Amino acid sequence: MSCGDPHETDCSEVLDHLYEYLDREMPDSDSAKFREHIDECSPCLEKYGLEQEVKKLVKRCCGHDDVPSDLRAKVMERIASIREYETEGGAEPGAETAPSGATAGGDAAAAPDSGSEPSAVHKKLAQ
Numbered sequence: 001m002s003c004g005d006p007h008e009t010d011c012s013e014v015l016d017h018l019y020e021y022l023d024r025e026m027p028d029s030d031s032a033k034f035r036e037h038i039d040e041c042s043p044c045l046e047k048y049g050l051e052q053e054v055k056k057l058v059k060r061c062c063g064h065d066d067v068p069s070d071l072r073a074k075v076m077e078r079i080a081s082i083r084e085y086e087t088e089g090g091a092e093p094g095a096e097t098a099p100s101g102a103t104a105g106g107d108a109a110a111a112p113d114s115g116s117e118p119s120a121v122h123k124k125l126a127q
Contacts (some may be wrong), residue, residue, distance in 0.1 A: 009037045015046050016083070017053055 013039050021034045022025045038045050 005040070007037050007041060009033045011037075011041060011044055014038065014041075015047060018048060020046075022052060022055060 014021075014034055017026065017030075019035070021031060024031070026034070038048050
């Protein structure tokens with residue numbers, strides 16, 4: 001994702017650390033760089049706004065429950081592993097692989113509609 005304009009901080013870096021920014025868990029100097037980028041880049045601003053709303057919704061619906069520290073650690077570990085596989089462009093260990101040009105269901109012509117399928121991160125988090 002990028003607006004096509006050059007930025008001091010790359011869009012991928014901003015998106016990789018968006019939750020740190022949202023949670024105010026980064027140094028002030030990095031936070032200032034991210035704020036500047038988000039102010040200049042409409043796709044990143046849109047993603048920021050979406051994730052901010054998701055956090056508000058989760059807080060409103062689930063904000064009263066204490067999350068066990070071991071569950072939090074497992075979720076964060078899972079997110080990190082999914083991001084690592086997406087960055088490397090590889091499949092997650094144990095995932096089905098299909099021959100080149102074919103889908104896992106065997107129908108090479110049935111490509112998923114990119115607008116209707118959830119991202120790999122969302123699919124894995126739902127498991």
